[in-house]
Amino acid sequence: MNHTIAEVVVVGGGPVGLTAAIALAGAGVETALIAMPAAVTDNRTTALLASSVTALDTLGVWNRYADQAAPLRRMRLVDDTARLLRAPEVCFDAAEIGLPAFGYNIENRHLLAALESRARDISALTFIAAKAEVVTTGESDVSVGLSTGRRITAKLAVGADGRRSLCRSAAGIETESRRYPQTALTFSLAHARPHNDTSTEFHTESGPFTLVPLPGSRSSLVFVVDPADAPRLAALSDADLATEIERRSHSLLGKIMIEPGRGVFPLTAEVARRFGQNRIALVGEAAHVMPPIGAQGLNLGLRDAATIGELVVAARREGGDVGAQDLTARYEHMRRADVTSRSLAVDLLNRSLLSDFLPLQGVRGLGLYLLERIGPLRRAVMREGVAPAASQPRLMRGEAL
Numbered sequence: 001m002n003h004t005i006a007e008v009v010v011v012g013g014g015p016v017g018l019t020a021a022i023a024l025a026g027a028g029v030e031t032a033l034i035a036m037p038a039a040v041t042d043n044r045t046t047a048l049l050a051s052s053v054t055a056l057d058t059l060g061v062w063n064r065y066a067d068q069a070a071p072l073r074r075m076r077l078v079d080d081t082a083r084l085l086r087a088p089e090v091c092f093d094a095a096e097i098g099l100p101a102f103g104y105n106i107e108n109r110h111l112l113a114a115l116e117s118r119a120r121d122i123s124a125l126t127f128i129a130a131k132a133e134v135v136t137t138g139e140s141d142v143s144v145g146l147s148t149g150r151r152i153t154a155k156l157a158v159g160a161d162g163r164r165s166l167c168r169s170a171a172g173i174e175t176e177s178r179r180y181p182q183t184a185l186t187f188s189l190a191h192a193r194p195h196n197d198t199s200t201e202f203h204t205e206s207g208p209f210t211l212v213p214l215p216g217s218r219s220s221l222v223f224v225v226d227p228a229d230a231p232r233l234a235a236l237s238d239a240d241l242a243t244e245i246e247r248r249s250h251s252l253l254g255k256i257m258i259e260p261g262r263g264v265f266p267l268t269a270e271v272a273r274r275f276g277q278n279r280i281a282l283v284g285e286a287a288h289v290m291p292p293i294g295a296q297g298l299n300l301g302l303r304d305a306a307t308i309g310e311l312v313v314a315a316r317r318e319g320g321d322v323g324a325q326d327l328t329a330r331y332e333h334m335r336r337a338d339v340t341s342r343s344l345a346v347d348l349l350n351r352s353l354l355s356d357f358l359p360l361q362g363v364r365g366l367g368l369y370l371l372e373r374i375g376p377l378r379r380a381v382m383r384e385g386v387a388p389a390a391s392q393p394r395l396m397r398g399e400a401l
């Protein structure tokens with residue numbers, strides 16, 4: 001069959017596209033998911049905040065990988081700069097806000113496998129392994145031409161096709177972008193000492209160096225460095241890299257063993273000027289890219305997926321057009337504050353690390369000092385981090401669509 005008609009077509013089978021497709025099809029919306037087979041294995045890990053875990057649990061995904069995820073019970077921030085104004089060490093403990101954990105860290109390959117296995121169980125979801133080559137928007141529908149020659153027509157296209165989004169261009173949406181003078185090296189490691197379910201973020205002059213627990217005596221590392229240093233560090237032998245990491249982490253986790261699968265990511269930020277128009281709604285990195293600081297990117301993307309799912313299911317129940325302009329405008333309205341506030345916070349924290357400007361370092365130091373000393377402020381920040389007040393779609397509250 002060369003022409004498929006669905007209510008919604010999701011373009012992109014990354015974690016956000018899969019979540020959107022599961023949310024929609026799980027609620028009975030006839031959904032086509034266009035997913036290219038991955039060219040390379042994603043060796044990164046993702047720290048999923050508690051509200052994201054609740055959403056994935058509500059969608060029937062969490063129980064498929066729970067034993068491969070490590071709880072994040074405590075988060076330490078350590079100023080490891082040699083600057084004049086240094087911040088005090090701050091430790092956040094989930095127990096202080098009555099939670100067993102802030103969230104869970106999981107390897108992306110396990111998360112993707114769990115999402116895919118759940119997606120394949122849903123009868124309203126048609127899985128199509130192909131590349132979207134052309135997206136055409138019309139008055140009453142949107143159509144996607146595939147590399148296989150097949151065409152999918154739907155009322156709404158959900159663009160989950162990552163940072164170089166074809167859907168975004170088809171909708172005529174521009175972005176604002178910025179490059180940082182930083183590169184993130186990522187890999188996992190085994191270590192001699194236990195991590196005690198604690199993630200530790202060392203703030204250095206080139207950016208954060210963050211160790212995040214994995215199950216057992218293992219952790220993942222996001223190591224942000226000057227781009228000039230990245231090729232040398234990335235090319236070190238496992239033994240030399242292990243020595244370097246042990247030195248930079250002040251032997252916190254004892255002897256280190258580097259695991260296979262290193263990643264190198266230039267740091268960028270990019271936000272779409274609109275998140276939806278012309279029968280296209282953008283989710284995940286098609287809508288916003290941010291530096292890997294504070295575990296925000298995918299958590300925001302999951303809230304996008306939950307929100308578009310909620311809006312489409314509600315419109316459909318009322319017999320409305322699920323791709324109508326008022327739906328995409330509502331989506332834009334519901335997502336903008338969350339994305340803007342997180343992007344600004346990540347950008348400010350990152351700049352305060354890079355800057356030699358003394359007052360800015362002073363503000364960062366004072367902010368962390370206040371967090372360390374004032375319990376109610378610390379607890380308010382922790383609650384906001386786990387469940388943002390600006391955006392709690394139904395799925396994040398544990399309510400089915």
Ligand SMILES: Cc1cc2nc3c(=O)[nH]c(=O)nc-3n(C[C@H](O)[C@H](O)[C@H](O)COP(=O)(O)OP(=O)(O)OC[C@H]3O[C@@H](n4cnc5c(N)ncnc54)[C@H](O)[C@@H]3O)c2cc1C
Nearest residue numbers: 012014015016046047132161162284285292295297298299
């Ligand atoms: C080093 C690093 C660490 C990170 N750590 C965290 C973290 O701890 N917590 C967190 O919340 N976030 C984290 N992030 C961010 C997170 O990785 C991203 O937000 C997330 O991967 C985005 O998912 P996505 O599905 O939107 O995009 P992607 O994962 O890029 O998926 C897009 C998909 O679309 C497909 N596609 C593209 N074009 C087409 C087409 N034309 N046709 C068909 N398919 C197409 C691609 O093949 C891909 O499968 C991190 C990011 C980095 C770089």
